[in-house]
Amino acid sequence: MNRNSWRKLTIALLFFTSLCLPSCLNHPSDAQLTTWREEAISRNAELVASYGQQAANSDWNLLIQGQTATGKPLELNWQQVRTGATANVKTNDPNYVIKPNKIFNFRGILVSKLLKSISNIPDVKTVTFISFDGYQVTVSLEDLLAYPITLAIERDNQPLARDQGGPIYLIFPYNQYPELKQKYTSGDWAFYVTNIIVGTEPVQLTLGKRQLDLATLDKLPQVTLFQPVDYRIGWPSGKVKLQGVRLRDVLALAGEQLPESGVVLVQGKAPIYRDTNNPIRLSAKTLRECDVILATRWGEDKQPIPAKMGGPLTLAFGDNCHTKVSDQRWVTFVEQLSVAP
Numbered sequence: 384m385n386r387n388s389w390r391k392l393t394i395a396l397l398f399f400t401s402l403c404l405p406s407c408l409n410h411p412s413d414a415q416l417t418t419w420r421e422e423a424i425s426r427n428a429e430l431v432a433s434y435g436q437q438a439a440n441s442d443w444n445l446l447i448q449g450q451t452a453t454g455k456p457l458e459l460n461w462q463q464v465r466t467g468a469t470a471n472v473k474t475n476d477p478n479y480v481i482k483p484n485k486i487f488n489f490r491g492i493l494v495s496k497l498l499k500s501i502s503n504i505p506d507v508k509t510v511t512f513i514s515f516d517g518y519q520v521t522v523s524l525e526d527l528l529a530y531p532i533t534l535a536i537e538r539d540n541q542p543l544a545r546d547q548g549g550p551i552y553l554i555f556p557y558n559q560y561p562e563l564k565q566k567y568t569s570g571d572w573a574f575y576v577t578n579i580i581v582g583t584e585p586v587q588l589t590l591g592k593r594q595l596d597l598a599t600l601d602k603l604p605q606v607t608l609f610q611p612v613d614y615r616i617g618w619p620s621g622k623v624k625l626q627g628v629r630l631r632d633v634l635a636l637a638g639e640q641l642p643e644s645g646v647v648l649v650q651g652k653a654p655i656y657r658d659t660n661n662p663i664r665l666s667a668k669t670l671r672e673c674d675v676i677l678a679t680r681w682g683e684d685k686q687p688i689p690a691k692m693g694g695p696l697t698l699a700f701g702d703n704c705h706t707k708v709s710d711q712r713w714v715t716f717v718e719q720l721s722v723a724p
């Protein structure tokens with residue numbers, strides 16, 4: 384991937400952060416803006432670093448999991464994605480900021496077709512699309528079946544470049560169905576989609592050779608946090624109640640010893656949370672000194688965390704954790720823990 388495009392992407396993201404946030408959200412304070420800006424800068428630095436390693440589209444797979452008809456995941460390699468990309472959708476692209484009304488001819492995989500081939504479960508209401516950078520977008524199953532919402536790989540006969548949201552870009556046929564603009568904003572056009580979750584997955588945490596499910600985690604002491612959360616999307620702003628188990632208790636349950644100099648690596652579903660060059664590491668000291676929890680439920684009524692919010696399992700930090708712990712990351716769709724010396 385060419386360095387210039389990354390630079391452009393970074394600049395575009397920073398530009399967005401400085402221009403859009405003040406007007407898009409309700410009057411954030413200057414301090415909040417500075418924080419967001421810093422977060423965006425560091426997130427971009429990570430993205431650019433990690434995209435550099437994983438540039439080739441030929442490595443780009445699409446993994447579909449969750450409440451599928453067979454219960455089994457479906458993985459499409461890049462060749463299969465290309466073969467399946469037979470739909471043409473003519474629409475403007477609201478994220479093409481220089482000409483937001485320009486009509487493009489996108490080619491891609493119809494999400495309805497993909498879902499019909501794998502899923503047939505009446506009580507599934509939503510489908511969640513997860514992107515390389517940990518972004519997620521949830522669309523109602525009804526809308527996915529009713530409209531030609533598409534995973535685009537080409538725009539005007541050209542592969543979608545990374546700074547255009549490629550190689551796989553979730554697009555909504557705004558032009559043909561203007562009512563979709565009311566339901567799905569430009570923010571729902573997810574760039575670089577890597578994973579799709581039908582409904583919400585059951586809790587399944589891999590730790591060493593063990594697989595822990597929700598019933599097992601529920602037997603551990605339960606911790607409740609009540610504070611603003613750091614997840615980027617899908618959560619209410621302000622203080623949120625989270626319930627879960629301490630990471631250190633989970634390790635103890637699985638018989639994992641964490642040496643004083645050791646670290647716990649936390650992996651989530653999005654590639655950015657599985658990047659071996661830049662893993663999410665938590666030190667023994669952090670786990671000892673503050674409540675790092677795996678959240679399983681949220682809100683007053685302790686609901687399970689849906690895929691729309693990055694569930695069923697998310698990483699969270701109690702307010703007794705130093706806010707500036709450098710390794711602090713609110714990982715969504717947590718799947719695996721491992722201990723490293």
Ligand SMILES: Nc1nc2c(c(=O)[nH]1)N[C@H]1C(S)=C(S)[C@@H](COP(=O)(O)O)O[C@H]1N2
Nearest residue numbers: 396399478514516518569570572573574575
């Ligand atoms: N993968 C991914 N897709 C994404 C986003 C993102 O951060 N990551 N941001 C969304 C939002 S909120 C908007 S407005 C558009 C444009 O985002 P940009 O201005 O950050 O490029 O992309 C959408 N798709």
Ligand SMILES: [Mo]
Nearest residue numbers: 403407569570
């Ligand atoms: Mo946005």
